[in-house]
Amino acid sequence: MADLSVKICGVDFKNPIIPASGVFGYGREYEELFPLNKLGGIATKGTTLHLRTGNPAPRIAETPSGMLNSVGLQNPGIDHFISSELPYLLTKDLVVLANIAGSTVEECVEVAEKLESTDVHMIELNISCPNVKQGGAAFGTRCDMAAEVTRQVRKVTSKPLVVKLSPNVTSITEIAKAVEAEGADAVSLINTLLGMRIDINTRRPVLRNNVGGMSGPAVFPIAVRMVWQTANAVKIPIIGMGGVSSGKDAIELMMAGASAVQVGAAIFTDPFAPVKIIDEMNDILDSKGISSVGEIIGSVQPW
Numbered sequence: 264m265a266d267l268s269v270k271i272c273g274v275d276f277k278n279p280i281i282p283a284s285g286v287f288g289y290g291r292e293y294e295e296l297f298p299l300n301k302l303g304g305i306a307t308k309g310t311t312l313h314l315r316t317g318n319p320a321p322r323i324a325e326t327p328s329g330m331l332n333s334v335g336l337q338n339p340g341i342d343h344f345i346s347s348e349l350p351y352l353l354t355k356d357l358v359v360l361a362n363i364a365g366s367t368v369e370e371c372v373e374v375a376e377k378l379e380s381t382d383v384h385m386i387e388l389n390i391s392c393p394n395v396k397q398g399g400a401a402f403g404t405r406c407d408m409a410a411e412v413t414r415q416v417r418k419v420t421s422k423p424l425v426v427k428l429s430p431n432v433t434s435i436t437e438i439a440k441a442v443e444a445e446g447a448d449a450v451s452l453i454n455t456l457l458g459m460r461i462d463i464n465t466r467r468p469v470l471r472n473n474v475g476g477m478s479g480p481a482v483f484p485i486a487v488r489m490v491w492q493t494a495n496a497v498k499i500p501i502i503g504m505g506g507v508s509s510g511k512d513a514i515e516l517m518m519a520g521a522s523a524v525q526v527g528a529a530i531f532t533d534p535f536a537p538v539k540i541i542d543e544m545n546d547i548l549d550s551k552g553i554s555s556v557g558e559i560i561g562s563v564q565p566w
């Protein structure tokens with residue numbers, strides 16, 4: 264048995280596998296399938312200040328080797344999360360990353376402030392949402408906005424702050440450096456890539472929101488490239504994700520520079536994917552005589 268444990272920002276994970284935000288709810292439904300404590304951690308559904316009902320349906324569509332979603336941050340709001348979801352998760356032996364979001368810097372700050380008095384282990388700040396005060400451009404698509412929201416959230420939280428980056432940018436490394444400079448303890452990437460499909464019979468987009476976020480196996484090479492570029496640009500740890508569906512994928516993303524790996528869309532095709540990935544990683548490391556997963560982080564040998 265290889266040692267799968269990793270430490271990120273001083274937080275111990277028993278293994279590096281974490282269901283990604285938005286595909287695992289708060290874990291309750293999955294606990295019926297396997298004990299949650301098999302997981303290294305859980306990134307909870309993106310939580311905003313107030314309840315959101317999300318976008319109108321249809322808001323999910325299949326694509327070759329992937330999916331599009333425009334769920335639109337449907338969630339019960341931070342007060343419900345703190346009173347009714349977080350206490351349950353904190354009884355489990357795993358790291359809880361509270362994924363938070365907002366339409367303004369002030370909203371993100373207020374959500375983070377509310378978490379300060381809880382025992383949540385880490386905050387994952389999703390900066391892919393539109394900033395309504397900047398014409399709806401996503402915070403994570405401009406260095407100045409990414410820096411500003413990180414700076415203001417940093418001021419109100421003593422929790423390890425993981426800033427989750429958007430891949431819909433020209434230079435992922437410039438954004439990563441901007442949030443590192445403002446006190447992010449780690450970055451996670453990638454969020455979904457903006458996509459669109461059209462029904463040729465109705466000439467309507469398949470998503471009611473017209474556009475949506477693309478994820479799943481088709482985006483994996485983009486995730487590997489962005490994690491690798493980011494690992495070469497910042498000193499803080501990286502939590503990688505995007506299209507991971509096997510233990511081999513997880514090891515590849517760690518070789519690119521990720522210290523831990525989140526699993527998203529793969530959970531929709533196989534709800535047991537995270538636990539299978541943990542077992543597969545262990546088998547691969549054993550077969551290669553690697554005693555600790557830490558040895559592979561950033562171990563790619565570029566040409």
Ligand SMILES: Cc1cc2nc3c(=O)[nH]c(=O)nc-3n(C[C@H](O)[C@H](O)[C@H](O)COP(=O)(O)O)c2cc1C
Binds near residue numbers: 427453454525
């Ligand atoms: C249905 C769905 C809902 C999502 N909701 C969130 C969310 O609330 N917050 C967030 O930061 N990312 C959200 N994501 C993005 C995922 O966490 C992940 O970054 C992305 O899907 C790439 O990983 P994957 O290819 O393994 O799915 C969502 C993704 C999907 C498919």
